[in-house]
Amino acid sequence: MAGEPQADCLFCKIVAGEVPATIVRETETTVAFRDISPQAPTHVLVIPKVHYANAGELAAAEPRIAGEVLSEAAAVAADEKVDGTGYRIIFNTGPGAGQTVFHAHAHVLGGRDLQRLV
Numbered sequence: 577m578a579g580e581p582q583a584d585c586l587f588c589k590i591v592a593g594e595v596p597a598t599i600v601r602e603t604e605t606t607v608a609f610r611d612i613s614p615q616a617p618t619h620v621l622v623i624p625k626v627h628y629a630n631a632g633e634l635a636a637a638e639p640r641i642a643g644e645v646l647s648e649a650a651a652v653a654a655d656e657k658v659d660g661t662g663y664r665i666i667f668n669t670g671p672g673a674g675q676t677v678f679h680a681h682a683h684v685l686g687g688r689d690l691q692r693l694v
């Protein structure tokens with residue numbers, strides 16, 4: 577059920593401590609950890625501890641936690657000192673947008689020149 581831990585979900589396993597990750601921040605409702613395949617000098621994923629398939633489903637069901645994912649993403653950027661030069665927060669949503677892990681997550685990217693997408 578949405579909101580409950582999923583046995584086959586990689587990020588639920590990271591929340592549970594069953595899969596190791598380099599955690600850089602944690603709150604009551606969120607975890608931030610380094611991406612295993614970084615695409616920039618700073619590449620951190622911020623996830624809610626509760627399981628929702630994507631950011632849209634999280635925001636619909638738990639808007640307060642969705643807001644916390646966003647504020648934690650900004651806090652990661654400040655911790656990593658990329659907030660001055662600029663950084664990007666990305667929520668890939670659905671396979672057509674490149675989402676590969678179906679537990680809502682924000683990518684925080686920074687530390688290199690990021691080409692404008694839109």
Ligand code: 5GP
Pocket residue numbers: 586595597598609610611612613614621668674675676677678
């Ligand atoms: P998506 O493609 O769903 O937007 O992002 C999933 C991200 O999770 C990818 O950037 C991928 O590199 C990262 N990832 C996949 N497996 C692991 C893992 O086991 N540990 C960590 N830290 N990141 C992972």
Ligand code: ZN
Pocket residue numbers: 581582585586587588589626627628678679
């Ligand atoms: Zn999950």
